[in-house]
Amino acid sequence: MRITCPHCGERDHREFYYKGHALALERPAADAGEAAWDDYVYLRENPAGVTRDLWYHEGGCGAWVVVTRSTLTHEVLSTEPASEARA
Amino acid sequence: MRFSGLRVLKEGLTGNKGWRPHWRDPEPKPEYDIVIIGGGGHGLSTAYYLARDHGLKNIAVLERGYIGGGNIGRNTTIVRANYFLQGNSEFYSHSLKLWEGLEEDLNYNVMHSQRGIINLFHSDGQRDAAARRGNMMISQGDDAILLGREELRKMVPYLNFDDLRFPLYGGLYHPRGGTARHDAVAWGYARGADQRGVDLIQNCEVTGIDIENGKVKGVQTVRGPIRAKKVAMVAAGRSSQVAAMAGMRLPIESHILQAFVTEGLKPVIDNVITFGMGHFYISQSDKGGLVFGGDLDFYASYAARGNLPTVEHVMEAGMALMPMIGKAKVLRSWGGIMDMSPDGSPIIDKTHIDGLYVNCGWNYGGFKAVPGSGSVFAHLIATGNYHPASTRHRLDRFRTGRGIIDEEGKGSQHNLH
Amino acid sequence: MRIEGKGLIARDHRVSFTFDGVRYSGFEGDTLASALLANDVRLVARSFKYHRPRGILTAGSEEPNALVTIGSGGRQDPNVRATVQELYDGLEARSQNRWPSLEFDLLSVNNLAAPFFGAGFYYKTFMWPRAFWEKLYEPMIRKAAGLGALSGQDNADCYERAFAFCDLLVIGAGPAGLMAALVAGRAGADVILADEDARMGGRLLAETYEVDGKPGHVWVEEVLAELRAMDNVRLMTRTTVAGAYDHGTFAALERVSHHRADRGAGAPLECYWRIVARRSVLAAGALERPVAFRDNDRPGIMTAGAVRAYLNRWGVAPGKAVTVFGNNDDAHRTVRDLMAAGVHVAALIDSRHDAPEVDGVQMIRGGQVCGSMGGRGLEAITVRRTSGEERIQTDCLAMSGGWNPSVHLTCHMNGRPEWRRDIASFVPVPGAVPGLRAAGACNGAFSTAACLREGAAMAAAALEDLGIKVPQVATPDAEDTPYALEPLWAVPGKGRAWLDFQNDVTVKDVKQAAVENFRSVEHMKRYTTQGMATDQGKNSNVAALAVLADATGRGIPETGTTTFRPPYSPIAIAALGAGAEGKGFQPQRFTTSHAATVARGAPMIEAGLWYRPSYFPKPGETDWRQSCDREVGYVRNAVGVADVSTLGKIDIQGADAAKLLDFVYTNMFSTLKVGRVRYGLMLREDGHVMDDGTTARLGEDHFVMTTTTAAAGEVMKHLEFVAQGLHPEWDVSLTSVTEQWAQFAVAGPKAREVLNGVLDTPLDPTEWPFMSCGAVSVLGVVARLFRISFSGEQGYEVAVPARYGASLFDILVKRAEALGGGPYGMEALNVLRIEKGFITHSEIHGRTTAYDIGMGGMVSAKKDCIGKTMSQRPGLEEPGRECLVGLKPVGQDGRLLAGAHIYREEAEPKRTNDQGYITSVCHSPTLGHMIGLAFLADGPARYGEIVKMVDGLRGVTTLCEVVNPIFFDADGGRMRG
Structure with missing residues (x-):
């Protein structure tokens, strides 16, 4: 699998650490309530298709990268730095 | 038809003409009392125990492809009861006891073989954790033996005792652990359920779940609508898609787990061995292939195939731990879709929708749970009450924080369990 | 028997080898299989289940029968295909899975018991009495199963791993692959051409085709010479591309030294390659399929293409009186080649009534071979035709049921090949592997001319994708005969007709599976073990599928197909895991001291x-x-x-550094003065403790954080995530300075x-x-x-x-x-x-909260922080949770054990009475007795209570007193002093 780091270019996925869905970027307010926090920390859309997830270029530049890709084919559609990816 | 050695002899002498289908291929009826979505190990065993233990007959198992085609047919076949947290300990103990009578119960040789499992440890801290685990196993009534380095060497002299990167301190030995022939488990339950009147319906993908006023009414399928009083979702890696039909989001992320088998070899590995530092586990099948695996590929996926970094890591662990397997050749690799839960433990529960039940979150430990899962889930569906061996597998435990069962201690990141 | 003057072997380099201890000789360029055939050795193996005598079926890596063991000790290599193993001087090969000898194998008694050993018989028996499964039946089965044996010694050979990158990977160096490489090479693209064979050329080495007016192998040499001269082309022989993975990544195995008698010190036996290719051309050719008929597994029965390969490439006649049996024109070529080489052809049997005439041979049109005779090798066959049955004396049968394109790699990414009725074969679906194009026989184009054309065309298409100018390359002239066949999968009749030779799966087994409702192709495969042998069904899957389709009254496309999974051919664990032996498994980090x-x-x-x-x-x-x-x-x-x-050290700088710390620690750091250090507790977002450590403020905008040794990497990722993902607006930068x-x-x-x-x-x-x-x-x-x-x-x-x-x-x-x-x-x-009650990851093991370790008060009420909200879930703060306490034995000599569980003094030590467990123990020289840290239900409320520690594993029970976990200098006077 090859992932394009926005800073370093196309790299082997061995260089990356995987965290999970990019909804981790949408942290609720402390008082957002039980449901919002359950959604954020535990519940997952878990799509069979296009997803956005978070990869950390641990063996490279240290960037957190949002990767848009398919969970069915592993095709990578786009990548962007997490710092610029928040909705 | 009852299977036995005598029957095999008799059929052999008469040209093997008397064999009959192991199960029927019925047309779906318009209505059932209970519809089970998913004809894998857990779905089949649930149907079986609903019929056997609760006398229910009007049940359909709906399977998108062919029965037993999911993770029950692609795993490393390990059966064990060596957990250390409340919730898991009693559940897997219950499951192992069912395994121990499974052949007689099903009249099907699933080749359950209690070859013993050895979990290796490599530091004082790991030994302490193994001891905590072993002590829980004993207090649950199961078996565990703490092996020191020299006792370990006597049992498995071919491990790398001399220059392993993480030296061998010993192992936690679970003599009643072992393996079974995975496909046979699915077929045995399928046949048993079928004989008790359960309709197993293959090539019948569920496309919708009908809910009215908070109560489940039935399902839509590619073969038409089917009404049902109760619907049980047992869809493993596809659980999130099935639950979405009921408007639910589950605390599940689907990941790939690869596994490997080598060409057939004369017996060399008698036990099941697990190498914690390398996340590697291996046994030898009755056919002679070394069956082994390791960690997830780590990224969410439904592709049912993995990539090389994980392949290499698994092989590296094998070479580090037991260099004598170097010339064994990997014949086939495969990937399954694991329903990873955020504490590494399963969910077996009712839902907020009346009559809708969920069984998922098996991570990569679902095979050994097949008898237990079916038994406790059937109990829940039939009686509405939690089985004593499964009072803690609640869906709401993450929301409330009560009774989280995190054996790995990795927290809410699904792929770390 | 060797034919003088024929073949591409080095006649002037004679080499000597042994098989089962008997010395033979062959030539450089031979495989073990060709040399054995040249020495008239036909019985080379026994089958898996029935221990039937077996010979050589094929001439390639798909061989299901002729598996042998090479070498001994730490170099012992089981299950080596004799058809792939190149001959070298001193090679020692042994047959497998027989006792006491290959000629006389006691387990061949299984063959007589075959009626009881049908598909899935073991699921129906061995259940009574229950204890016998593990004590008797299973050990017996295990002993009988398996093919070759591992030596049990540590692997003594070296292996390597490597990466390679290219514009175009060409898989297979037959006519299609060579043309593809030539076109891409001339275009200046970075090309890798890989072939599993020791010699490139594919079927051009095995056939008598002409290309460009020259013998095929001469044309091959000319093309290879041109490719070798190009800096941008890398030729990899003996290299099997074994798996297709995401984004143009391929796994390949190079057999570096298997053909060398003397490998040289440190030379690898194999090298495992990860090849990343921008585009690829699959030119893997096709594999010939046997025909199932009664006793079609005898030594001497081979595929027709293999007979031609042994004849043309190795100058070996696999028999003195050869019969040819086929359902297609291609099989006729065997007759012509044999006769041209002076080998007697007893008959040509073509199952088609309208088969074209072949001169000079007894031809049986519309005939089918329906049985074979012989002891440990073929002696005669029975042919059925409308007029009756006829026996033909023959010691070699060349059979052809047609050809299966080698679609395997196109299945590795879940691609499902399509059925093509005209060639009665599966062909790849374009795009099954992104960036890969199939060319030639593996794409269903069987004539040499078609292979050459497709190879060139697919390379050109790949070059266009890459924006590289496509050069004009003329396609050389070659035979372009159409491929005509009439499917014939299994000849009807009594007895056993083999599909999967190695696993002993017969037509009967597949039919029985269908009767027992194992009608799905995956069910049939798993029930019968069809296709699960070391060839992964390369020789048999399509025929088995056809038999199943017939038995279930469906067509082949509706029946579907099982898939092929990596690797294409088996790969040693030592190659895939090269470098991990001994200390190589993980890096070693050393301190300066x-x-x-x-x-x-x-x-x-x-x-x-x-x-x-x-x-x-x-x-x-x-x-x-x-x-x-x-x-x-x-x-x-x-x-x-x-x-x-x-311990992990993270340098944190920037105007918002303090904000970051306030957010990742439960307690406040923005109030920390320059020149001061504070202990901090860090939670995961799920409210459990992640790590702890001290952070020092070196300057207004400069902190250095200490993490535990174990969590250094995890904390660094976490801080980066917070800084980049949650608060990119903050001015803060993080650097790991541990080293x-x-x-x-x-x-x-x-x-x-x-x-x-x-x-x-x-x-x-x-x-x-x-x-x-x-x-x-x-x-x-x-x-x-x-x-x-x-x-x-x-x-x-x-x-x-x-x-x-x-x-x-x-x-x-x-x-x-x-x-x-x-x-x-x-x-x-x-x-x-421990004397001070300080925690490590034995206590913060991922399941404990700040509340559990007695640090609930450290979660600041004045601010939000990671994990705060979730740590306040009802279940994480309520009574009954197991919390940190100290334990000391009642009596100075009491023994404490980490991992032991705690019960009330009077309670039975069973799970339902469990009160907690011990995490850390030591003998305290300061206090003169053992002390321990433990988690105990409602622990801090129970100081002074006597509880029971039980360690069932080690048989130790100790009464302990619950105490404050700070055993020594509770007010901290000594460290402040």
């Missing part, structure tokens, strides 16, 4: 990837406890020195004295209170000093740039020794911290 520590005889233990000293033994000490107690005494009474460099600083703890009443010997300005105690920090000068080197303590004594940690670490350690230790102290290791460090 490592050499000095080892020199002092300290046993080193693993701490994550690091190595740390367990203890520093002194002469006369006989066990570790003595050393440990002495080292604890150093710290409690004088001074001890320990290397703490393995840049060597850091030493100096602890004990005389710590200051030791430090004053190295500090350029002596410490003023009023300026250096507990939890202070700052820059200092150590023997002229800019250093950092932190007054912190993990031992409960007056303690400092001094950090210098790593290059000074070794010498500073040396100096500190010498000074400590002069003051009655010395270095201390992990054992003493652990005792010191």
